[in-house]
Amino acid sequence: MNLISKSPVFIKLLLVFLLILAGQSVYSQKSKKSFVPKYKAVFTSPSKLIPTASAPDAPIAGNGDVGIVFGGTPEKQSIFISKNDFWKAKKGYPDGGLSLPGGLNISIPELKGATFYAEQLLANGNINVVFKKKGLTFTLKAFVPSDNNVVIIEMATTGRESCNVTLDIWSQTGFESRNESGEKEGVFYVARHFDTPDLDWPSHVALAMNVIGATGKSFELNSSSKVTVVVGVSSSFESEDYLNVACYRAQNCTPKIIRKLDDINNLYWKNFWAKSHIEIGDPELEKYYYGSQYILASSSRNKNFPPAIGGNSITADAIRFWEGDYHTNHNYQASWWGSYSSNHVELTDPYEKPILDYMEKAKGHAKELMKCRGVYYPIGIGPKGFSSSMYPLTQEDMMANYGIKDLNIEGGHMFCGQRSNALFLSVNMFQRFYHTYDKRYVQKVYPFIREVANFWEDYLKYENGQYNNYNDNFWEVGPWTDNWRSDLKSGDINNTSTLGMLRMFCKGIIEMCTFLNVDKDRIGKWKHIQEYLHPVPTVETNGEIRIKAAEKGTGSGNDKRTKPGFGRVMAYSLVFPSDITGVKSTPEFAETLRKEVERWDTNPGGDSGWTNLESGFETYFTTAIRVGYDPEKVLQKLKERINKTALPNFLIAQSGGVTETLGAIPSCINEMLLQSYEGMIRVFPAWPVSRDASFEDLRTYGAFLVSSAKKNGEVQYIKITSEKGRTCIVENPWNGKKPTVTEDGKPITPKINGDLITFPTQLDKIYLIKYEK
Numbered sequence: 111m112n113l114i115s116k117s118p119v120f121i122k123l124l125l126v127f128l129l130i131l132a133g134q135s136v137y138s139q140k141s142k143k144s145f146v147p148k149y150k151a152v153f154t155s156p157s158k159l160i161p162t163a164s165a166p167d168a169p170i171a172g173n174g175d176v177g178i179v180f181g182g183t184p185e186k187q188s189i190f191i192s193k194n195d196f197w198k199a200k201k202g203y204p205d206g207g208l209s210l211p212g213g214l215n216i217s218i219p220e221l222k223g224a225t226f227y228a229e230q231l232l233a234n235g236n237i238n239v240v241f242k243k244k245g246l247t248f249t250l251k252a253f254v255p256s257d258n259n260v261v262i263i264e265m266a267t268t269g270r271e272s273c274n275v276t277l278d279i280w281s282q283t284g285f286e287s288r289n290e291s292g293e294k295e296g297v298f299y300v301a302r303h304f305d306t307p308d309l310d311w312p313s314h315v316a317l318a319m320n321v322i323g324a325t326g327k328s329f330e331l332n333s334s335s336k337v338t339v340v341v342g343v344s345s346s347f348e349s350e351d352y353l354n355v356a357c358y359r360a361q362n363c364t365p366k367i368i369r370k371l372d373d374i375n376n377l378y379w380k381n382f383w384a385k386s387h388i389e390i391g392d393p394e395l396e397k398y399y400y401g402s403q404y405i406l407a408s409s410s411r412n413k414n415f416p417p418a419i420g421g422n423s424i425t426a427d428a429i430r431f432w433e434g435d436y437h438t439n440h441n442y443q444a445s446w447w448g449s450y451s452s453n454h455v456e457l458t459d460p461y462e463k464p465i466l467d468y469m470e471k472a473k474g475h476a477k478e479l480m481k482c483r484g485v486y487y488p489i490g491i492g493p494k495g496f497s498s499s500m501y502p503l504t505q506e507d508m509m510a511n512y513g514i515k516d517l518n519i520e521g522g523h524m525f526c527g528q529r530s531n532a533l534f535l536s537v538n539m540f541q542r543f544y545h546t547y548d549k550r551y552v553q554k555v556y557p558f559i560r561e562v563a564n565f566w567e568d569y570l571k572y573e574n575g576q577y578n579n580y581n582d583n584f585w586e587v588g589p590w591t592d593n594w595r596s597d598l599k600s601g602d603i604n605n606t607s608t609l610g611m612l613r614m615f616c617k618g619i620i621e622m623c624t625f626l627n628v629d630k631d632r633i634g635k636w637k638h639i640q641e642y643l644h645p646v647p648t649v650e651t652n653g654e655i656r657i658k659a660a661e662k663g664t665g666s667g668n669d670k671r672t673k674p675g676f677g678r679v680m681a682y683s684l685v686f687p688s689d690i691t692g693v694k695s696t697p698e699f700a701e702t703l704r705k706e707v708e709r710w711d712t713n714p715g716g717d718s719g720w721t722n723l724e725s726g727f728e729t730y731f732t733t734a735i736r737v738g739y740d741p742e743k744v745l746q747k748l749k750e751r752i753n754k755t756a757l758p759n760f761l762i763a764q765s766g767g768v769t770e771t772l773g774a775i776p777s778c779i780n781e782m783l784l785q786s787y788e789g790m791i792r793v794f795p796a797w798p799v800s801r802d803a804s805f806e807d808l809r810t811y812g813a814f815l816v817s818s819a820k821k822n823g824e825v826q827y828i829k830i831t832s833e834k835g836r837t838c839i840v841e842n843p844w845n846g847k848k849p850t851v852t853e854d855g856k857p858i859t860p861k862i863n864g865d866l867i868t869f870p871t872q873l874d875k876i877y878l879i880k881y882e883k
Contacts, residue, residue: 145387145806146380149397151230151759157181159757161190161425163434165768167757169230169237170423173254173375174411176343177422178261180228180252184221184241189214189252190425191261191317195347195415196302198285198427199310199496202503203511203524205286206496207433208420211315212281212300214263214341218331220273221248230759232397232404234379246271248331255371256378257411259348260359261341262368265331272332277339279319285427296320297357298327310496314346316353320360322368338368347415382407386453386807386815388779395745398752399779401760402772406445406457409769415493416460417445419767431767435490435498436464438531439586440682443538444728445769447687448776450545451784453809458542462555465535467495469558472532476565479521480529484565485558487531488523489586499524512589519589520598527583527601529569532562533611537687540618543625544787544811547834552622560629563619566612567635570643577643579604579612584659584679602663604644610683613690616640646684648702649674655702657684676706677718678726681733686777692788693738703737720747723755724765731778741782741796748778784818786810790839790866793818793828812836814871828879832871840867844881852878 157168160181169180175194182188190213200206224243231238239250251264267273281289281300288303298319305312321329323337331337342359344352363371383400390396409417419441420434428434436442446458465487472485480486490499501522502508505515525531539555542548570577584605587597616636623629647658656674676684685691685703693700710720710730720730731748735741752775755763762771783805785792791810797803797820804819813833819826825843832838842849842865849867851860853875860869871877 144384146233146383147387147396147400149232149393149400151232151401153226153228153230153758155226156183160188163420163424163426163428164431165757165761165763166190166423166425166759167761168425168759169228170405170408170759170761171230171235171237171252171254172408172422173235173256173258174407174409175415175422176254176259176261177409178237178252178254179423179425180237180239181425182215184224184226184243184248185218187216187218187239187250189216189261189263191341191343192422192424193259193315193343193345194409194412194417194422195313195345195493196315197313197492197496198287198304199313199492199494200286200304200306200308201310201497201500202507203490203499203501204429204433205502206309206492207435207498208418208424208428208492209285209287209302209304209313210282210424210427211302211343212279212317214261214317214319214339215278215280216250216263216265217276217278218248218273220246220271224248232400233383234376235404235408244271245269246273248273253372253375254408255375257374258359258371259343260363260371261343262363262371263339263341264336265339266333266336267331268333270333272330274328275324275331275337276328277319277321278327279317279341281315281317282427285429294357295361296325297361299353299357301353311494312346314352316342316344316356318342318353318356318360320363322363322365338365340368382454386805386809388783388803388805388808390779390783390803391801392745394749394752395775395779398756398760398762398775402448402762402775403452403454405760406449406769406772407454410445410457410460413460414463416463417769418442418492419445419769421768423768432490433492433498434767435492437490437767438487439489439528439534440679440728441767441770443534443687444774445772446538447541447728447732447773448780449773450541451780451809452776453807453815455542455546455809458538461538461542462558464491464493466555466558467493468497469561471495471497473561475521475523475525479525480565480569482565482568483561484563484568485532485561486525486529486565487535489526489528489531490524497523514589524588526586526588527581527598528586529579529582530608530611532558532565533608533615534682536562536615536618537611540614540622541687543618543622545809545813547625547813547836549626552626556622556626556628559619559622562615563632563636566615566639570612570639572642575642577639579608579644582608583663600663602660604647604661605663606646606657606659606680607683609644609646610680610688610690612643613640614683614688616643617690646699654705657703657706675709675718676703678722678729681726681729685733685736686729686781689787692736692785694790694792695788700737703733704739707734707737707739720751723751725770727751727762727764727771728774728777731774732781735778735781735796736785738796742798744778744782744796745798748775780805780808784808784810784816786812786814790841791816791828791830792841793825793843794820795841799823807831812838814838826880830871830877830879832873832875832877835871835873835875838869838871838877840879841865842867847881849879849881 159167224241281302301316340363342356344355420428476486583601815831817829
């Protein structure tokens, strides 16, 4: 009897595979467009940054849950296998966090000294490898099928010579894990467990290997043979019977099923790339534009476990970089900032899950620590309500890490003196709301939004006709910073980051509750906060207006890190992604910030300068575009920045997490081609006059899909698909000349007021705007 037939999940899994055989995939719809990016990442030497808890420099593939990284040398290849839901849920930083399940080693002694070639294909998520040595050519294809947690590895050789292959399936050891291995009817398996009593919850993962075309772990590979290795992957969050599930997935992948999985995977990527595309005449920028989207799509499809800032391309336990957690004061959020406008909203589906799961704890923090209603979030969280940012739990560990014995700093959680993390977590929720007007989504997240409002209604102080924000630090503070005890007791007053986010939040919650027709009795309070909130702190220096990080405190200019000047933290809250500044809506303030951006050229370093490679890539360039900085210079500086830290797999490395830079290039290019956050659709608002460009189905506020082209300095047309039937306002790009507007080919008469073209729309109708000479 087949060993898996004894499993209680056999029937369920059999049905899953029958669906696969029938081709009934959620991605099986025919694509409307045939666009597929032609770009690929090419590797001509072995990776140097593996293993690492940060960004690897090797080929990456994944299905949004399981991710693989190909590393090693021709004679000693390694495929690292990671999974979004495999965490060690142990309290006390850095004793828990995102962890590596394991991988597969492929040993081929005959390939020692072979030439190295590997490629990462954006078109279909495949990793292809070719190693050559004299009369032997070895090829390998690896991919992770969409929606199926198996890793498929196909190996073959050509030429006169054969080679001997030895396989070793392994699980990562250490970090207090328990490991096991074994064999069942030709399926070799390993498992890694975190299940000690001191954990918030146990976590288990299994990898199971089956070899098709050969027997056992060691075999000869020659030109007349082809061997396929299938690694099944399963965790305890997929099934209590995770080991048998992993074995089943490996054992039941017949060649016929593998071909079907390959077809379905190709179809997923075809439909993914069909959602939108750009053509800007710059292959270097285009490949990183699409490369960022590829990596995010490879890591962000598990709706219960979004990619943490370590992503699913880790090659070691992610404890060195904030446990690879969901870091709440921009790092986690930034991954998706280019997804909304790129019409890849589906990639943001997992975003709010850990935020909502932490809500009850966050309510407790607000009540116990701040004496407020609402929610108060620490600097880092994990899945299932896990707090990844608790201080060490013993005096001995506190001394070892921070040189102090106090176990009750901020209640034992790292809030780092900042009150604004929940505000920052709301950013992506508002972005999705504005881009989709999806009522079910808004109903899902609104309870969180309302609790954030509750907190700030209680926390802000209304004095002398304005709302002030006390004891809220611009910078993270703690035992690692100077004067941290005084910072925690008397932090910054009216820090710019929180003030900007509060303006964004008040606007957003008013629009959300109006959309849902709820809490109308509270709108007056939020409008009052919006109107009477303390203004952004500034100082006049040598006749110039400079932005300050705070009215008073360590962020006000006294701290060595925060001299007056506009930097990345301010950019998040004042420009992008907060949306509160624009050349149309706030022209004077945008001009002040544009002059600040111009000073980034001469800044010797630090937070406010183009030379900052530590963090800020995710906002600098989009912010510069929004405040009116020269677009030619933005493109030049964007390419310079890419070349400084880009890895061959299209990741852009900086000091933070792996995923946080993925939204940077798409958001910047999209904002140059199309803007909508200021209440109108603007095509090519910041695209250089001398460059031709086109785009198809970028997404705007109001739930519109927009396509357009610009040639020889003139806009050729504007095509708009209305998803929700909302009123559409378009800035006239033809210098005041009156265009024609059609609805599904039939002429309609728009309202024209100055340079704005306004017309009502109907659900799923297509509108074409053109100017005929």
